[in-house]
Amino acid sequence: MTTLAESTEIVVRKEQVRIAEPDATAALARVAGEPAVPARARLRFGPGPTCEQLARVLDEALVRAQESGLDPDVLVLSAGQAVAAEDIVRVRRKAHGVADWISSKTSDVTIVLRPKGVVAAESLPPAPAPPAVPQPRDDRPETEAELAVREALYDVIDPDLGVNVVDLGFIRRIRLDDAGVATITMTLTSAACPLTEVMEVQVGHEMSAIDTEFRVEWEWLPTWRPADITDDGREQLRAIGFSAF
Structure with missing residues (x-):
């Protein structure tokens, strides 16, 4: 605010x-x-x-x-x-x-x-600028090395939902540069979610385990939806009591 x-x-x-x-x-x-x-x-x-x-x-x-x-x-x-x-x-x-x-x-x-009695030249400050249109993203298939990073992220568990961030659809993509540094593009249920720092700490633990430098980029557009959950993720959620997606 x-x-x-x-x-x-x-x-x-x-x-x-x-x-x-x-x-x-x-x-x-x-x-x-x-x-x-x-x-x-x-x-x-x-x-x-x-x-x-x-x-x-x-x-x-x-x-x-x-x-x-x-x-x-x-x-x-x-x-x-x-x-x-x-x-x-x-x-x-x-x-x-x-x-x-x-x-x-x-x-x-x-x-x-x-x-009372004060007349301003403008009745309202300018409206906020509309959200930026997301740029076309790199949707190429992940390489074998990038898939290995994704595999490690199955051990990062959302503390609220009790399911890993990959099956929840929070990992948008992974890219490795020529120096082997991983850029992990993530999202959460909402930009207002307070767990970004917690997630980055968990990701750091798993990246240390596979000796990989990384950075997390948060992406909020398009917004996450329950439809992003994998079939395995849905089964895990049903097992802990979720009734709808």
Whole structure:
């Protein structure tokens, strides 16, 4: 999240708020132009439809206002914007050890607070640039040496799912350069997943075991989907209680 505080306005941008863009846009429209404190109460308690997710973003904006010396009671929610962001895919645990996947829509939300009577030249900061279009990737078959690196990665286990990263579809490709350094292109269930460092440490252990230097490149587009799991991975997940893919 990036926050900008100026003498006449507070701009808060929060990424991957767990709300679909149409719902976020509708909620912002309902409170646009209202005093910030009553707008927060309306988002949280009504009357009418509520939206706790945006109320929390407004909470942060009001805290920033106080830290910047602005009185929350004189601030107006002068502008707001929601842009569809990447879905968050995560594990849903059920009763009796059963589990499946759940996908949550998210939005990048921008809220602008200004004092009553302040008219700005722009009603809203420029929207974030659209995600870069992924470049065509090298899809050539892996060499024997690269396949040996992939084989070693079967011992890297996702700590949440209990299945190796190869069968989960997290290893996108492996390339060895002329010096024998492996570039391992990986992904996870979401760019918001906190396990990137944990995974790199595990990969490092396995690469040390086969005496191979490496670097990990994280690739988030296209996003990972349960369909990326191998047949063996599906069998392993079923064995530990997953009911859907």
